[in-house]
Amino acid sequence: AQKITQTQPGMFVQEKEAVTLDCTYDTSDPSYGLFWYKQPSSGEMIFLIYQGSYDQQNATEGRYSLNFQKARKSANLVISASQLGDSAMYFCAMREGLTGNTGKLIFGQGTTLQVKP
Amino acid sequence: KAGVTQTPRYLIKTRGQQVTLSCSPISGHRSVSWYQQTPGQGLQFLFEYFSETQRNKGNFPGRFSGRQFSNSRSEMNVSTLELGDSALYLCASSIQGQGFVYEQYFGPGTRLTVT
Numbered sequence: 001a002q003k004i005t006q007t008q009p010g011m012f013v014q015e016k017e018a019v020t021l022d023c024t025y026d027t028s029d030p031s032y033g034l035f036w037y038k039q040p041s042s043g044e045m046i047f048l049i050y051q052g053s054y055d056q057q058n059a060t061e062g063r064y065s066l067n068f069q070k071a072r073k074s075a076n077l078v079i080s081a082s083q084l085g086d087s088a089m090y091f092c093a094m095r096e097g098l099t100g101n102t103g104k105l106i107f108g109q110g111t112t113l114q115v116k117p
Numbered sequence: 118k119a120g121v122t123q124t125p126r127y128l129i130k131t132r133g134q135q136v137t138l139s140c141s142p143i144s145g146h147r148s149v150s151w152y153q154q155t156p157g158q159g160l161q162f163l164f165e166y167f168s169e170t171q172r173n174k175g176n177f178p179g180r181f182s183g184r185q186f187s188n189s190r191s192e193m194n195v196s197t198l199e200l201g202d203s204a205l206y207l208c209a210s211s212i213q214g215q216g217f218v219y220e221q222y223f224g225p226g227t228r229l230t231v232t
Contacts, residue, residue, distance in 0.1 A: 035220060043205055045223035091160065103150040103211055103221060104173045107160035 002027040004092050006108035013082045014116050020067070021077040021111045023092030034075040035093040035105065036066065038086075045091070051075060082115045089113075119144065121210050121224035129230045135196040138227045142189050142210030148172075149191040150221060151183060154205040163206075166191050195229075203231045 003026040013019035025034065036048040051059045051066045059066040067076040079086055089112050093105040122141045130136050142149050150173075151163040162175040166185035183193040189210075195202055205228050209221035 037223070042225065043207075043228070044225045045207060045209070047220045047222060050220050093160075102173050103148045103165040103167070103209070104162050104175070105150070105152075105209075105221065106162070107152075109159050 004108035008111045010112045012114050018080045023075045025094050029096040033095045036077045037091045039089040087115045123224040127228050137194045140191045140208030146210035148211045150209045151193050152207045198231045
């Protein structure tokens with residue numbers, strides 16, 4: 001069964017420093033997509049970055065990068081130059097299949113990130 | 118382009134009542150998914166609609182149901198509310214299509230409190 005594990009319930013980082021949020025996954029499907037979302041206290045889920053299982057390079061989006069290690073089944077999110085506005089809950093999610101035939105996402109338990117000034 | 122909208126944003130109901138939540142996806146998006154978020158269970162997939170048909174369903178009792186209209190707007194209904202149904206209900210839309218995985222865009226959620 002597909003599963004997402006985020007082992008860090010809470011993290012602290014100093015402003016302007018980089019931080020890595022861990023995510024491991026389990027699936028028997030060779031085709032899958034991995035997502036990271038940010039959820040501020042307002043509740044809305046904000047899409048950050050996506051990595052497909054066949055993508056050769058790690059995904060990057062501005063200050064966000066995804067450290068994808070397929071053999072280890074890990075998809076860690078790296079936030080560079082942290083800002084106070086990065087304080088939020090972060091969720092790792094997975095969708096099995098790459099053809100867009102399903103919108104079902106499986107989410108991890110989330111990691112609360114607090115950025116210190 | 119307008120984002121995903123959900124109405125109402127907040128709702129208070131009593132046990133045994135029923136409730137209907139609404140979601141309007143981003144223009145052009147045909148897939149709408151619903152999720153329930155609670156502190157104890159986290160984010161759980163409820164169901165997904167694509168072109169007015171339920172395409173996927175999570176492990177929730179039959180009290181939870183939904184539908185999608187021809188304009189892609191979706192509603193979810195919870196009948197005979199229980200205290201445990203108190204949660205943030207999130208709706209997400211995506212384009213969906215063959216050959217690509219499209220990210221889902223979430224709405225602000227409806228916070229349901231059952232007393």
